[in-house]
Amino acid sequence: MKLTTKQKRKVNVNLTSLIDVLFLLIIFFTVSSTFVEQPGIELDLPEAESSEGHTTQKIIIYVDTDENIFLNKEMTSLNNLANQVKKLSEQKQKSKGIVLKADAGVRHGLIIRIMDLLRQKGIYKIIVSTEKFE
Secondary structure, three states: OOOOOOOOOOOOOOOHHHHHHHHHHHHHHHHHOOOOOOOOOOOOOOEEOOOOOOOOOOEEEEEOOOOOEEEOOEEEOHHHHHHHHHHHHHHOOOOOOEEEEEOOOOOHHHHHHHHHHHHHOOOOOEEEOOEEOO
16 A cells, blocks of 8 residues: 655745845935034044044044134133043043044144143043045
């Protein structure tokens, strides 16, 4: 007596439509996401070919064309700058450094004085901000 066995059918899951939907979701979220841009004081930053973005910093020092010094958008003097930065860096210990954004027309000596004051307070990671040279 010969019994007939049913052949098992292979079950195929078609992943093509699932992958299409996944790619569409990725494209949607990429296009609709907002990019964080640091608002700040209007500066004409110097250009450099090796420029990198540092937008996650919490402590930013701005120096405009009139050599006014701003610490996170608040005007300060050169004498008070180092102490205020030291207080801010102690409060925000996760800070990866201090960004120094100076206009291209600012005297080189002023930038060196600012960097020297910061180093005297024990702050050695200073990122000088530039624009990407094209």
